Amino acid sequence: MATGSRFSGAGHKDARVFVVLLHFYSSRPTPAYGELARHFRDRSHTVWIGQPSIDSDFVFLDDHGVVDRIPGPSRQIGGRLRLLPFMMRLRDHVQAIHPDIVQVTPCPWSWVLACGNTGNIVFVNDIRTAGSGVGLGCKAWLIDWSAWVSWRIGSALLYDRTFFLNETGARWLLGDKWPGRADVVPLGVSADFLDAVVRPRVASTPDVVRFLYLGTISLARNLEQILAAARALRLRTTAFRVTLVGPDDDAGSRDAICGLVEQYNLQDVVEVMDPVPYERVPELLLGFDVALNYVPATLVQRRQTFLKVLECRAVGLPQITTRTDPNAAVVREGENGLLVEDSADQYAAAMQQLIDDPSLLSRLKRRAEEMRTAVTWKDVADRHLSIYASLREVRKRRAPSSAGAAQA
Numbered sequence: 001m002a003t004g005s006r007f008s009g010a011g012h013k014d015a016r017v018f019v020v021l022l023h024f025y026s027s028r029p030t031p032a033y034g035e036l037a038r039h040f041r042d043r044s045h046t047v048w049i050g051q052p053s054i055d056s057d058f059v060f061l062d063d064h065g066v067v068d069r070i071p072g073p074s075r076q077i078g079g080r081l082r083l084l085p086f087m088m089r090l091r092d093h094v095q096a097i098h099p100d101i102v103q104v105t106p107c108p109w110s111w112v113l114a115c116g117n118t119g120n121i122v123f124v125n126d127i128r129t130a131g132s133g134v135g136l137g138c139k140a141w142l143i144d145w146s147a148w149v150s151w152r153i154g155s156a157l158l159y160d161r162t163f164f165l166n167e168t169g170a171r172w173l174l175g176d177k178w179p180g181r182a183d184v185v186p187l188g189v190s191a192d193f194l195d196a197v198v199r200p201r202v203a204s205t206p207d208v209v210r211f212l213y214l215g216t217i218s219l220a221r222n223l224e225q226i227l228a229a230a231r232a233l234r235l236r237t238t239a240f241r242v243t244l245v246g247p248d249d250d251a252g253s254r255d256a257i258c259g260l261v262e263q264y265n266l267q268d269v270v271e272v273m274d275p276v277p278y279e280r281v282p283e284l285l286l287g288f289d290v291a292l293n294y295v296p297a298t299l300v301q302r303r304q305t306f307l308k309v310l311e312c313r314a315v316g317l318p319q320i321t322t323r324t325d326p327n328a329a330v331v332r333e334g335e336n337g338l339l340v341e342d343s344a345d346q347y348a349a350a351m352q353q354l355i356d357d358p359s360l361l362s363r364l365k366r367r368a369e370e371m372r373t374a375v376t377w378k379d380v381a382d383r384h385l386s387i388y389a390s391l392r393e394v395r396k397r398r399a400p401s402s403a404g405a406a407q408a
Helices: 032-042 079-097 110-114 138-157 167-180 191-195 224-234 253-263 278-285 307-315 344-356 358-370 377-407
Strands: 018-022 046-052 058-061 066-070 101-104 122-127 161-164 182-184 209-214 240-245 270-273 290-293 319-322 337-340
Touching: 018 032, 018 079, 032 046, 032 377, 066 079, 079 110, 101 110, 101 377, 110 122, 110 138, 122 138, 122 377, 138 161, 138 167, 161 167, 167 182, 191 278, 191 307, 209 278, 209 344, 224 240, 224 253, 224 344, 253 270, 278 307, 290 307, 290 344, 307 319, 319 344, 337 344, 337 358, 344 358
Parallel strands: 018 046, 018 101, 101 122, 122 161, 161 182, 209 240, 209 290, 240 270, 290 319, 319 337
Antiparallel strands: 046 058, 058 066
16 A cells, blocks of 8 residues: 655655644553654654543653643533633643644544644644544434534644545545545554464364454443344354453443343353453454454444454454445455444354355455555554655745734
8 A cells, every 4th residue: 555755855854853642532542643653753753642641630641651741621610611621721731842743633622722823833633533423313413513513624724634544534524625635544553463473273173163352342332232143143053252352441341241241141152351462462363263343333433444454454364344434445345354234133144154154264264364464553654754744844834924924
């Protein structure tokens, strides 16, 4: 896959930049910004990651740990309104430390950060989840529409550029003319997944197909659908095992899922395992026959790129996943996996197909190994730095004209 050139264009070969990557969704984030920061630092750039802390502050991390912090959102103001004064404090703080690039994963009121930017700071809206809201009801639609309006205005008036993980998200927000205001910068995959050695996979018994769900154990992700699929499948066969591996969502979902496993008497075919360190994930994947990359087909999830889908392709593991445009760009039906609708019965039918037809399963395994590919985090970092260079040039050209107009 073609990626942008390294940050070494004319006039920038020796340039060093100060990048601040801001996200607000977790004190235990996905590896995306950590991987980007590592590769930026390998090129001698300074990178701070801003994120919530476990003690409710907002902290800035470099490669050694916390280098700065500000108080987090007040808990005395209800709902989304409590985020507004925090975002205003954060905006002033960011302006004071004066980075070259500020890249923001959006949340309510995060557009405030780019307001009043009269200097050379480049602001990028990094839309890693193309939309907002959970579910398919009216409330979810309204939240999603609100995000669409806010991000579209921000793209036109506040941010220097908008990033998306795929074209589906870019077209949702900006239409067919999205390249004029946005860039698609895909998720990266650790090179460890491409480097993992594919060993002969030997089942615990010759007739058992091993399925793996890898991710946060969360009822908010509708994981009971996997249990419903296993329950339906078990009425016909026990020649399978489903293993769920991942951290709890801090809402008690792990205990709830384990309770459902017992309630449905699935202990002989379903197992819930503790999470493994990220560096061990490639090895873990290679111990299974098929990944169950279940995705709820909500408004937002239909536009989303999922890291686990990319990692399974990189390591050469066949997968069953929900049919969405981003997933269909990775999983080729009947080649390296199966695409199904968001239905427990559909997942159960796909699993049954692989149990009943060993030749199909063998073919999927072989083709998945042949189709191993990925955009690595190094590639993604190169792409980011190339775009940053262009945006800084535009900012620098704009600044003198703005100053001249003010003096006139």
